[in-house]
Amino acid sequence: MIYVHVPFCRSFCTYCDFYSVILCRGRSQTPSKLEAYVSALENEIASRRSQILSTLELNTLYIGGGTPSVLPPSILERIVRALPSSDYREFTLEVNPDDIVHSPQAYLRSLKALGVNRISMGVQSFDDGVLKKMNRRHDSALALKAFSLLRSAGFDNISLDLIFGGFDIDSQILASTLRTIVELRPEHISAYQLSIEEGSILARMCEKGQYRECPDELCAEQYNQICTCLAEAGYEHYEISSWALDSKRSQHNSAYWSRLPYVGLGPGAHSLIGNCRSWNSEMSPSDGLWTSEAETLSPAQIREELIMLALRTCEGVEQDLLDSSLACKALSEGLLERVGSSRVRIPESRFFVSDSIISSLI
Ligand code: SF4
Structure with a gap:
């Protein structure tokens, strides 16, 4: 199992505390930032080759972030070609709807050619007011268009992410989002309760009294609403936050829950091999490199x-x-x-x- 972390986003979502660096469209520093990242990643892959090979009992690749869809196909290809494996049983790429809609059609063809066979798209909600409060780059129309483009390009294993328990989402807003999702019939849905993470924009808004956390009882009601709706629509609730249609469970994530060995590459990525857990640091702002630390469990x-x-x-x-x-x-x-x-x-x-x-x- 291989995880590759792409530490770039185009903007910060208000709830997010993940490690990522803003990559502005068309700015002059972008190519050098990407080049520094991909060169360091290629070096890490070469130096950890035997570790990577030892984790291929389940041959899955998950490229997450951050926002991997901000990478140009040439960079993505360099990453995939550098890895000592191919023909993945499951190869997931996380994407942002905005990138899918605004990329040339050849982009989706290039993903297919690289072997991507599962897409995880951060939709979060189909309510434009909620999306605005999250500071997402897309609105609901864009998410629908992105989904349709992915289907037309032949992706038959798509996962959509959903957030509940905050941003003034009430039962009607949630019901409407769930209706849209169920109509789209993605093969997989992940639903996460909003949490206020230290260092996020939302945490600062809470400190200033500009945002109030959703009460636990309301979060529980919304979680039950999701469970009921997705069960009625035929989804299997196979993990606390995950639902699958037609047995299309996430094989990669299921392996995490079985505690199979995995190797995480890129800044901020974690690995688990036997009784050794290791984690990479963030990218150094001066040279774009990262280091690694480990502990024995x-x-x-x-x-x-x-x-x-x-x-x-x-x-x-x-x-x-x-x-x-x-x-x-x-x-x-x-x-x-x-x-x-x-x-x-x-x-x-x-x-x-x-x-x-x-x-x-x-
Ligand atoms: S939620 Fe995703 S897209 Fe938004 S800032 Fe975090 S990593 Fe980037």
């Missing part, structure tokens, strides 16, 4: 990770991995339910409070 930390990750999914976890008295208590209180003879999981009706259930079990 103890058996107790690995067990906790396995439990935390597996309990996010509808497959749950092997009951033997849990403390037996804590597991029995959670089962008797309805916080866990049995799956088959040896596994337990959090019931869908309790997914919204999964964090507190998981902490009570580890």
